[in-house]
Amino acid sequence: MSLNDYYILAIETSCDETSVAVVRNGREVLSNVVSSQIDTHRQFGGVVPEIASRKHVESMTIIIEEAISVAGIGLSDIDTVAVTQGPGLVGALLVGVVAGKSLAMALDVPLIGTHHIAGHIYANHLVGDIVYPSLALVVSGGHTEIVLLESEGKFRILGRTRDDAVGEAYDKVARALQFPYPGGPYVDKLAQSASEEIVLPRSWLEPDSYDFSFSGLKSAVLAEINRSRMKGESPDFSALARGFQQSVIDVVTTKAMKAASAYGAQQVLLCGGVAANRGLRERLAGLCAEAGLPLLIPPHSLCTDNAAMIAAAADLKWRRGEFSTLDLKAEPVFSLEEWSVKD
């Protein structure tokens, strides 16, 4: 321990993971405890907000204690408490926000309300250096965004989904292909192993738009299944999975690379739970190599919702002394751009 070391304790409860992490000097993960509720929500076929909130209350102090103990530090070593302020499920966010505020008050340290998507993006800072301007492709169950980082902590959203998030589209298609919730990873696997592909439409939207739309693609999958059944055939699930995956990957990577080149990005960052998708990683890696752009992808444990990424984003504000008050409010809808660091 050096005198200049500082410790951020971060809390993340925006959806169905209760997570607490301790990160040293903004980049060194000492602990990142994630308590997943996935087994609970699976029986309902999706996340039930009220149940997620109940589970967060049950595990909150247990997870905080575990994160401290795994980190091997004392409570008095904590220099600041960061907490996901939004976006997310309001009831779930509230539990983390109230716990974070209580802890900051009890320890008499500053509080940093943190943006969840900034967390996903800055998870990359836990594994490598970010070179600006940088282009981030955020793909998760709740989000699909192309974000330009002009400089450190300055976020500009170039494009976002107009309907379903990528992960959401994957889960819905997975359900149609009769996979259990959450089925995204099954679709990826099936698409990888498919020998045939049923080609599905690409939704490019307006020529100059970096936005996305996946609901039409999801409908195309359902229509294809219906068409086969009407003919008394059993639908070729693997060819469909491949067609779906290829369409998603084509659109997402093409738009990301186009934005990277248009804005002179020096680097591409891939993040969010869907960054685990093998097809997506491989394609993006290939395109970045062609364009001569370095690509950063955090390991799986830092891509899915976790508190270490919240600490990584909070570090931006810690170093600038931008703190929140104890009257911090959970924001289910929360602007990333407004959360940018001050000049």
Add this chain to the structure above:
Amino acid sequence: MTDVRQPTTVTLLALDSSTASMSVAIVRDGQVLESFTTFTERNHSVRVVSEIKEILSRNGIRGEELDGIAIGQGPGSYTGVRIGVTAAKTLAWAWGKPLIGVSSLEALAYSARLKTDSGEAVRPEAWIVPLMDARRGQVYTARYVAGKDAEWHRANEDGIRLIADWTVRLKEHAEIGAEQVEVWLVGDVAAHEAVIAEAQASFAGFRTLACDLDAGALGLLAERRYRSGHRDDVHAFVPNYTQLAEAEAKLLSASRGE
């Protein structure tokens, strides 16, 4: 020679945010040092920690000096209960203090009991029935008996009941005794005015008192419990919702083939 059994000074922070009001208090040795209640429904999470910080500082008490934290366990607004319980658990854990959970209904009933003491006299054996509106003609409720001296006990469990059925049950039960008992319906009485008026027409023993939950009352109940050795496990402590989440209830009835 000092009596070793003589309890030393006990100072508790008390909090409840399960209803439309949020109340914080500090109690010490059977006295309420300060009780502060705000009415910012849907906004309890914004002010909860600041209110606690401010009441401690106004009373010159540091968190480390507390003997424990008393918390309203619900029932009430699901979100509201979670806000209070999360704050109390986190503070108790961080400060290493005991947590003492008290039913929010009991705290509401006791808030009324303290009020009636100073105003209208509650005769011995009066029943105090706290009411918290739970929509669709339902209330979270229980029944407490305020006896002679400081006697106080629970006579019906906390639960969610239809107010119309509940008043009929209370009336039937009250009529069994030889002496007429006073039945105090307290709390959210305005929300159920019509049903209560009907009940009063058929049974003269019903009294009403509109009141809010006072964390001072909660703290006093908790102090008694604290002095008798009661402590709740900080990690294991959970709100008492009295009901399954809707999705769980549906799943359960589906699995029973209903």
